[in-house]
Amino acid sequence: QxxxxxxxxxxxxxxxxxxxxxxxxxxxxxxxxxxxxxxxxxxxxxxxxxxxxxxxxxxxxxxxxxxxxxxxxxxxxxxxxxxxxxxxxxxxxxxxxxxxxxxxxxxxxxxxxxxxxxxxxQWPSYFDPAQRLKGIRLDMAQWRRPDPKTAPSKAKATGLYMICTMSKHAAERRGYADALMLDWRGQVAECTGANIFFVKDGKLHTPTPDCFLDGITRRTVIDLARKRGVEVVERAILPEELAGFEQCFICGTAAEVTPVSEIAEHRFVVGELTQALMNDYQAVVQPAEAAVAAA
Ligand code: PMP
Structure with missing residues (x-):
């Protein structure tokens, strides 16, 4: 329709x-x-x-x-x-x-x-449900997130999605589900409609959101990880580091928590921490029994 x-x-x-x-x-x-x-x-x-x-x-x-x-x-x-x-x-x-x-x-x-x-x-799943479980494949985008001096990068503004649509279309033409965008400095930023996390040695690593949306799901996932006692490191992440990460997932309101199996030539497993955070997220978004009863 x-x-x-x-x-x-x-x-x-x-x-x-x-x-x-x-x-x-x-x-x-x-x-x-x-x-x-x-x-x-x-x-x-x-x-x-x-x-x-x-x-x-x-x-x-x-x-x-x-x-x-x-x-x-x-x-x-x-x-x-x-x-x-x-x-x-x-x-x-x-x-x-x-x-x-x-x-x-x-x-x-x-x-x-x-x-x-x-x-x-009704928008059940942003990515193909079968793909979601084994992890989606990401291409590298040809467009970069702009310098915050160039665009209002903290706004969820329609104009900022022009480069997202172009990047996602290019990725889909090459058989990928989505694209990973670098920022204007060449650091890992986010996907075209979701933030990104990596797992290495039991810790979560995610780019500092200084020129892209600090997603509400991103902040939720950070809280959920810390509640599990998992250390979360917000820092600059360079594309050269992708080879060293074990797990990867993206998150956003539409995407929820979606595992990533590939970014260009790099491979990731859908590991325990990713699965735990997917489950934690599903649990936290559901209204409490009391709220349902009162409604
Ligand atoms: N980055 C971009 C470019 C997005 O479109 C979205 C979805 N709004 C996100 C990140 C994630 O934001 P949120 O978790 O607040 O939905």
């Missing part, structure tokens, strides 16, 4: 509209100049995991792009929950997006209306 012809409703500037009617004009500033920010959230058993953190990041991303979303974080939370309920799903993906509208066309659009829409759909 194409994404513009699905069933149900979309929350659009404060009201529910039929899914197929949630449209914007072709002369929308965001379409021409990438003045849009978004979130990706997941509901498990009717509860959106870390919803407040996601919706606060949405507001913060907009501020980094110099615009203010005309709703409070509480209002956005409530709108996400209502949209989820209206769609009637308990396990679903939640996509809020905010953008500059169409009153003025040109680079400057100081007074254009800021819009907010929220769509909810």
């Amino acid at each position: 194409p994404f513009d012809q699905r069933e149900g409703v979309i929350w659009f500037d404060g009201a529910f509209v039929p899914w197929a009617d949630a449209k914007v004009h072709v002369l929308t500033h965001a379409l021409h100049y990438a003045s849009a920010v978004f979130e990706g959230e997941r509901a498990y058993g009717g509860r959106i995991f870390k919803m407040r953190e996601h919706n606060q990041r949405l507001i913060d991303s907009a501020r980094l792009l110099d615009f203010e979303i005309p709703y409070s974080v509480e209002e956005i939370d409530r709108a996400c929950e209502e949209t989820l309920a209206r769609q009637g799903f308990v396990d679903a993906y939640v996509r809020p997006i905010a953008w500059r509208g169409s009153e003025m066309m040109g680079v400057a659009a100081q007074n254009n209306t800021i819009h907010l829409a929220i769509a909810v759909w």
Whole structure:
């Protein structure tokens, strides 16, 4: 089913509209100049995991792009929950997006209306489930994450995904599931929609998120690892080090925790720590019994 012809409703500037009617004009500033920010959230058993953190990041991303979303974080939370309920799903993906509208066309659009829409759909697994268990294969991307002086790298801004789509398409054409992107300095950064971790000698290693998204899943995984007593090292990781790592996985709201079996010529096993963290993550995203009973 194409994404513009699905069933149900979309929350659009404060009201529910039929899914197929949630449209914007072709002369929308965001379409021409990438003045849009978004979130990706997941509901498990009717509860959106870390919803407040996601919706606060949405507001913060907009501020980094110099615009203010005309709703409070509480209002956005409530709108996400209502949209989820209206769609009637308990396990679903939640996509809020905010953008500059169409009153003025040109680079400057100081007074254009800021819009907010929220769509909810079922997105069971970002990667092929069979592939997920044995680990996905990553290509090396030809594009690098930009210097934070070149782009608002902390914002979940649509413009930053241009290099992600190009990198992922190139990887898929070569038979890979996704691509590992280096940063502007040539250090390991992240995948096109997920953060990356490595395991060596029982420790987790992950790049310091100084020029890419410090994912909410990434922070969750770090907490889960530390609760297990596993040391987590955030540092600069060079591509030359890939040969020395034993395990690798990526993580994000859509990808959850997904093991990686290959990055270009390097091979990894889906080891015990990766499996333990996959299970820990599934356990922590599920609402507590009490929350389910009360709902
Ligand atoms: N990096 C990129 C480029 C992403 O698109 C995502 C998904 N939002 C992530 C990392 C992971 O972020 P999170 O865990 O907050 O979903």
